[in-house]
Amino acid sequence: xxxxxxxxxxxxxxxxxxxxxxxxxxxxxxxxxxxxxxxxxxxxxxxxxxxxxxxxxxxxxxxxxxxxxxxxxxxxxxxxxxxxxxxxxxxxxxxxxxxxxxxxxxxxxxxxxxxxxxxxxxxxxxxxxxxxxxxxxxxxxxxxxxxxxxxxxxxxxxxxxxxxxxxxxxxxxxxxxxxxxxxxxxxxxxxxxxxxxxxxxxxxxxxxxxxxxxxxxxxxxxxxxxxxxxxxxxxxxxxxxxxxxxxxxxxxxxxxx
Amino acid sequence: xxxxxxxxxxxxxxxxxxxxxxxxxxxxxxxxxxxxxxxxxxxxxxxxxxxxxxxxxxxxxxxxxxxxxxxxxxxxxxxxxxxxxxxxxxxxxxxxxxxxxxxxxxxxxxxxxxxxxxxxxxxxxxxxxxxxxxxxxxxxxxxxxxxxxxxxxxxxxxxxxxxxxxxxxxxxxxxxxxxxxxxxxxxxxxxxxxxxxxxxxxxxxxxxxxxxxxxxxxxxxxxxxxxxxxxxxxxxxxxxxxxxxxxxxxxxxxxxxxxxxxxxxxxxxxxxxxxxxxxxxxxxxxxxxxxxxxxxxxxxxxxxxxxxxxxxxxxxxx
Amino acid sequence: xxxxxxxxxxxxxxxxxxxxxxxxxxxxxxxxxxxxxxxxxxxxxxxxxxxxxxxxxxxxxxxxxxxxxxxxxxxxxxxxxxxxxxxxxxxxxxxxxxxxxxxxxxxxxxxxxxxxxxxxxxxxxxxxxxxxxxxxxxxxxxxxxxxxxxxxxxxxxxxxxxxxxxxxxxxxxxxxxxxxxxxxxxxxxxxxxxxxxxxxxxxxxxxxxxxxxxxxxxxxxxxxxxxxxxxxxxxxxxxxxxxxxxxxxxxxxxxxxxxxxxxxxxxxxxxxxxxxxxxxxxxxxxxxxxxxxxxxxxxxxxxxxxxxxxxxxxxxxxxxxxxxxxxxxxxxxxxxxxxxxxxxxxxxxxxxxxxxx
Numbered sequence: 001x002x003x004x005x006x007x008x009x010x011x012x013x014x015x016x017x018x019x020x021x022x023x024x025x026x027x028x029x030x031x032x033x034x035x036x037x038x039x040x041x042x043x044x045x046x047x048x049x050x051x052x053x054x055x056x057x058x059x060x061x062x063x064x065x066x067x068x069x070x071x072x073x074x075x076x077x078x079x080x081x082x083x084x085x086x087x088x089x090x091x092x093x094x095x096x097x098x099x100x101x102x103x104x105x106x107x108x109x110x111x112x113x114x115x116x117x118x119x120x121x122x123x124x125x126x127x128x129x130x131x132x133x134x135x136x137x138x139x140x141x142x143x144x145x146x147x148x149x150x151x152x153x154x155x156x157x158x159x160x161x162x163x164x165x166x167x168x169x170x171x172x173x174x175x176x177x178x179x180x181x182x183x184x185x186x187x188x189x190x191x192x193x194x195x196x197x198x199x200x201x202x203x204x205x206x207x208x209x210x211x212x213x214x215x216x217x218x219x220x221x222x223x224x225x226x227x228x229x230x231x232x233x234x235x236x237x238x239x240x241x242x243x244x245x246x247x248x249x250x251x252x253x254x255x256x257x
Numbered sequence: 258x259x260x261x262x263x264x265x266x267x268x269x270x271x272x273x274x275x276x277x278x279x280x281x282x283x284x285x286x287x288x289x290x291x292x293x294x295x296x297x298x299x300x301x302x303x304x305x306x307x308x309x310x311x312x313x314x315x316x317x318x319x320x321x322x323x324x325x326x327x328x329x330x331x332x333x334x335x336x337x338x339x340x341x342x343x344x345x346x347x348x349x350x351x352x353x354x355x356x357x358x359x360x361x362x363x364x365x366x367x368x369x370x371x372x373x374x375x376x377x378x379x380x381x382x383x384x385x386x387x388x389x390x391x392x393x394x395x396x397x398x399x400x401x402x403x404x405x406x407x408x409x410x411x412x413x414x415x416x417x418x419x420x421x422x423x424x425x426x427x428x429x430x431x432x433x434x435x436x437x438x439x440x441x442x443x444x445x446x447x448x449x450x451x452x453x454x455x456x457x458x459x460x461x462x463x464x465x466x467x468x469x470x471x472x473x474x475x476x477x478x479x480x481x482x483x484x485x486x487x488x489x490x491x492x493x494x495x496x497x498x499x500x501x502x503x504x505x506x507x508x509x510x511x512x513x514x515x516x517x518x519x520x521x522x523x524x525x526x527x528x529x530x531x532x533x534x535x536x537x538x539x540x541x542x543x544x545x546x547x548x549x550x551x552x553x554x555x556x557x558x559x560x561x562x563x564x565x566x567x568x569x570x571x572x573x574x575x
Numbered sequence: 576x577x578x579x580x581x582x583x584x585x586x587x588x589x590x591x592x593x594x595x596x597x598x599x600x601x602x603x604x605x606x607x608x609x610x611x612x613x614x615x616x617x618x619x620x621x622x623x624x625x626x627x628x629x630x631x632x633x634x635x636x637x638x639x640x641x642x643x644x645x646x647x648x649x650x651x652x653x654x655x656x657x658x659x660x661x662x663x664x665x666x667x668x669x670x671x672x673x674x675x676x677x678x679x680x681x682x683x684x685x686x687x688x689x690x691x692x693x694x695x696x697x698x699x700x701x702x703x704x705x706x707x708x709x710x711x712x713x714x715x716x717x718x719x720x721x722x723x724x725x726x727x728x729x730x731x732x733x734x735x736x737x738x739x740x741x742x743x744x745x746x747x748x749x750x751x752x753x754x755x756x757x758x759x760x761x762x763x764x765x766x767x768x769x770x771x772x773x774x775x776x777x778x779x780x781x782x783x784x785x786x787x788x789x790x791x792x793x794x795x796x797x798x799x800x801x802x803x804x805x806x807x808x809x810x811x812x813x814x815x816x817x818x819x820x821x822x823x824x825x826x827x828x829x830x831x832x833x834x835x836x837x838x839x840x841x842x843x844x845x846x847x848x849x850x851x852x853x854x855x856x857x858x859x860x861x862x863x864x865x866x867x868x869x870x871x872x873x874x875x876x877x878x879x880x881x882x883x884x885x886x887x888x889x890x891x892x893x894x895x896x897x898x899x900x901x902x903x904x905x906x907x908x909x910x911x912x913x914x915x916x917x918x919x920x921x922x923x924x925x926x927x928x929x930x931x932x
Contacts, residue, residue, distance in 0.1 A: 005482065009379040013392075016376045016453075020399040023410035023450070026420050030413060039418025084303035091299055099300075102307035108504070110511025110556055112528040116549045117314035119535065120321050120542065123328060140310045160662035163629055166649045167656045168676030168727065171285045172295055174276065175650075178675075182666040194401075201403025203514045208535065217405040221514055224409060228416075236406045247401035251394065267683030277681030292631075 024240060031233030038228040049234040059219070059235065066216040069131060069206075070199040073138035074192050080139070081146025082188060086176070088147065089154040090162075107144035114141065115208040122209060130211035137205040142195040146188070149254060153187035154180070190254030193246050201243070315553070322546035341547035351530055351548065358527040359555065361441070362448075362509040366502050369449050369456045373501075377460035378490075382469075393461070400454040408515045411447040412438065415519075439521030447519040452508050456501040463497025464490070499567035503560045510556050527552060579640030579653075579730045580605055581626065581763065586635035588621050595621040596632070597787040603731075603765065603780075608757050610766045612774040613784035614810070619767045620735060622784070626765060627733050628652045639730060650679075655729040657737045661720035663708035669719045670695070670704035676727040694722040697756075713741050714749060721753075725760065734766045738773060750776050771811045775799065783807050800858070801928050803844045808856040808930065815862075815901050817855040821847045829929050831855055834897040836875045840927030847931060854930040859890065859904040861926035865919040866912055874921045877901065882915070893918060 030038050034046040053059060084103045088096065106114060118140065122133040157180065165175035203217040210218060216239070223232055275281050289295050321327050322342065324335040345351050376396070384392050399407070414420050415437040422434040437443050467490065475485045516526040527548070534545035581603040588596040596618040603609050611619040624630045625637060628649035637645045644652055655676070663672050670691050677687045695701050698718040708716055717737055724732055738746045738753075754777045757764045768774055774781045775795040783790045783798065783806070791798060791807045802808035808816065819831040819838060829847055831838040833855070840855055847853055868874060877893035880900075889910035894900035903920065905913070 006379075006383055009375045009383065012372075012375040013379045016372070017395060019450070020396060022420065023407070023414040024399055024402065026413045027406070027410040037418075038413060039416060039423075041423075080302065080306050083299075084306070087299045087303045091296055093296060093300070099304060099307065102311055103303060105307070105311045108507050108560075110507050110528075110552065112511045112513045112531055113318075113549045113553050114314075114511070115513070116531060116535070116545055117318040120327075120546055121314035121317045124317055124321075136310070140314075143306070143310075158660060158662065160658040160660055161664060163649070164656070164658055164662035164723075165664070165675070167627060167629075167654075168723070169276065169650050169679035170675075171289050171648075171650050173285065173289065174272065174679070178272065179664055197401055197403075201401075201406070203403065203405050204511070207514070208532075217403050217514075220405050220409065221518075224405075224412075224518060228409075228412065232409065233413075236409060239406060240402050243401045243403075244398050247398060248394070251397070255390075267685055269681070269683050270678050270687075273678040273681055273683070273687075276679040 027233055028237045028240065031230055031237045033230060033233075036230060038230065038233070049230040050238075052231055053234045053238070056231075062214060062216055062219045065131075065213055066200055069134050069138060069215060070196040072135045073142060073199045074195040076135070076139040077142035077146050077195050078188055078192050081143045081191070082150050082184065084143065084147040085150025085154055086180070089151045103147055104144040106140050107148075111204040115204045118205065119208045128211065129209055130213070133209040133211075134206050134215065137209045138195075138199040138202060141202070141205060142198060145195065145198070146191045149187050149191040150184060153184050157183050186253045190250040190252075193250035193253070197243055197246060197250075200239075318546045319550050322543055322550050324543045324546075327542040327546075341543040342551070344544055345548060345551055351527075354525045354530050355527045355548075355552070355555075357524070358510055358552075359559070361445075361524075361526070362506050365445055365448050365452070365509050366506045368445070369453050369505050370498065370502060372449065373453050373456040374460060374498075377457050377464055377497075380457075381461050381464035382467075389465075396457065397454070404451060404512070405514055407451055408447055408518050411443065411450055411519060415443050415446065438519070441520070441524040444516055444520040444524050444526075447515050448509050448512060451512070451515065452505045455504040455508055459500035459504065460494060460497040463494040463500075467493045495567055499564055503563060506563075507556055507560060510552065579763075580638075581731055581765070582638040583622070583625070584636045584638065586622070586625060586632045586637065588618075588625060588630060589633045594787050596625070599635070599787075599789055601782065601789065601792075603763060605730075605763055606761050607779045608754065608764045608766065608777055609780045609782065610768060610774040610778040611782050611784055612768060612771060612810075613790075614769055617784040618787040619769075619784045623656075623733050623735055623765065623767045626731070627654055627656045653727075653729055654731045654733060655724035655727060656733040656735060657717075657720050657724045659736045659739055661708075661716050661737070661740075663716060663719060663723070665708055668705050668707055669700065669711070672708070672719060673723045673726050676723065680727050690726055694726055697759075698722045714745050717741065717749065721756065725762070729762070731763045731765060734764060736768055737766075738768070738770075746773075753777060775811070783810060785810075800861075800926070801843055802856055803928075803930065804932050805854055805856075805930055808854075808928070813859055813902065813904075815857050815859060817857070817899075819853055819855050821849050821851045821853055823849050828924055829853075831929070834895070834899045836897070836899065837873065838922055838927060839873065839924040840922075840929045841924065842929040842931070845931040847929065851931070855922075856928045856930060857922055857926050859902045860888075861923070862901060862903045863921045863923060864891075864903060864905060864909070864913055865921070866914050868919050869921060871921050873923075874919050875899075876917055876919050878917055879913075879915065882910075891918070893920070 029042070031049055032045040032047070033042050034044040034048070088100055088103070115137070118133070118137045119129070122129070122136070127133045127136070161179055161183070162175050165179045166172070170178060201217060202215075203221060206215040207218050207221070214222060216235070220232055220235065223229065288298055323337045323339065325338045325340065326333075326335060329335055345355070380389060380392055416422070417434040417436065417438070419437075421437065422431070425431045425435070471489055471493070472485055475489050480488065511528065512526070513528040513532055516524065516529060520526065531545050531548045531552070534541040534548065583599050583601040586596060586599040587594070599622060611622055613619045621630060625632050628644070628647060631646065635645070636643055639653065664675070667675070673691045673694055674687045677690055682690070691704070695704055698721065700715065700718055700722065703711065703715065703719070708719065711719065720737065738749055741749060750773060766774075766777065778795055780792065781795055781798055782792045785806050791803045798807060799812055802811065805816065808814050817833050817838070819833045822830040822832045822837070824830070824847075825839070827841065828839045829842050831840065831853070838855060865874070868876070875895065877895050877899070879891055879893050881892040883890045884907065887907055888904050889907045891903040891905070891910075891913075892900070893903060901920065
């Protein structure tokens, strides 16, 4: 490529970065604005909306509810996803491709369809909309991701490590817990953080599977329908910061050798 | 095989205790004794999960779509009917949003490809290897934030008193705000904002794999920059394009909250039509189930056809 | 644990249509250092993995002492393995690595600690107990792997090319160490390598494998001086392979014709018939040379093509006008007695092996 096209591409990249960051930066900025009205001009800045958010007990309970769901669904997804990764990367059997496709199926389902199908399914199973249904919904959505991350990590584990453990007297269960699991741990912690973020941020499943108690995105959505407010900016900014920090930590863990 | 040893007394580590406990040994021998049993133990949970949790909901949805009513009142049996499916094909209020969703998502997919391709190319081919991760992370971070928050951020950007209108007014280009919001435009901007990562990553990994010497060899043979791009880079990144487009298309068709927040009456998406059958307390679930089934079958078929055209075999989706 | 005789009976291993190991029969005496030697893909590693329990043979049985262990998984087999990449557990210290097998044998903490310390000392690794494998050199890792495999006191130790990752100089040193460890522990070692020098240096017995079969088994000396097939002759050491015709049988000796020169030698395997084409093998250093015509009916004259001084020995490339050519190695002191142009050689019957295949 010529210098010219290279320069253009570089500009496209930075324009893309701006496209990604400007809306979020504006959102954060508006959270500090000393007025109930979202928009320009900004006259002065304040921390008032953050105080309002912290003192809002309802919001705090929504936060806690979302967090409980995120933790529970992540733990379940890690157990099932790791199990699936072990099956797909360590065992040899016919129809592996089909099992892989079935396990990772939720990753390619359009969100609304996944949510509706789970809503109907939980109803037929007698699970009323509420925490259990949301946790299961998020687990279904997160298992493929854990499986893929787990498989990638397992593929880099030398076969001889497991063989050596078995040679020294470990059965498959002991060799999994003492050798393979420690090897997988950094990747699983990283995947777990992303699962928590996904669950915490998920709207469509939480909305259709949830009962009267909203998760945070559902709460923000219902607030938005009545109009914008600087409080939403403040909450969103807090979530943004937490997300970025956790995401960076997870990224580090998953890429570590 | 090993002779029954007498274990000496004394404190043992947990694993030592476990491995020599009679109960564990017999459980281990019966569960892990043969290759077949080990495979069954390893396969049981994931396969049952895949069937019960991944396939189950889809089949149940298909099943309910043929009911005459659901949820059923006590003591009432459902009868099978194709009424819910018929409803779709005869009601313009339903099939228009459906086709709008497909076309709109298709256009957005193409727009995302055109926008993101240079970004991915720049990242993979022009940023030094040691700094690629940093440049990639910079664009990754915004995508970790959830759908609702990012949609809200777009609202702030495009509102009548949003940054763009204020900027345009300040520059004297306009005197009164342009109503970006609640149109296909705002929805398009929002969806591209939400999905571009799913285009970027497959493209980046495909472009990164192309050896640099390939281009040098072509240059050596006298191919100009554009010719090199059309004849070498583009074909070699075909797999990335295929995966990226399929992912973006499937995700774009599935948004519910974003169209509700950013879209307007003229840009109602099919997801809203589906959701409306659940919002009201009426027994319209079979209709919603039928709509979802129609959408699932159509999107997956389109994706499969697209992958076939792009010359990818059906192994895996990513 | 007492050493046990290891036997493989009619072992075959097939992967689809590919035969990795074909009908192997083999008995290994307790306390022997036995090497499976062969080029890559000859089935030596598969055989070792069958012994370790990592592969189940398609047919045949594996015995450890009197027990049939064919279907016993590795964790319940009293056999331990040193892996090619050592397979040290990266998240555990050396001490924990060595203790791993002991714990699973139900040893108490005190017993485990004592045995770990004993092995660390035995392997001259005292002080490395709390180090992680990544902090050790290649040679040290290799010793930790050996200690870990020896710790549970197996009846047989399997070694899968454990010296492959070491550099040439260290390798020589470790060969000697390994042999001495084997002597001191008195354990049966079954060693796999593709390096013939390694095999000859360390082993009591060498099994040369090719295409899934055992070509020949014997002491290093036996294999070297009396190869029974062309493959073995050419795989081990340097050799002269002479294409001859059989002239006749004279008692125990076979009389050969090599480009018109009469040679005599033993045929240890099979019975040649007159007129048959055979190969005759003689090692370069087993050829007797003279500067003048000696008193022997077997002597013939060669022209010296090349003379390569190698320090303690000197190698000659010599050929005759009839088309005969030989590589000859002499002590450098003896080589000085040979002239620059011509030499007389005798191929003594006791050094000449005749191969039918």
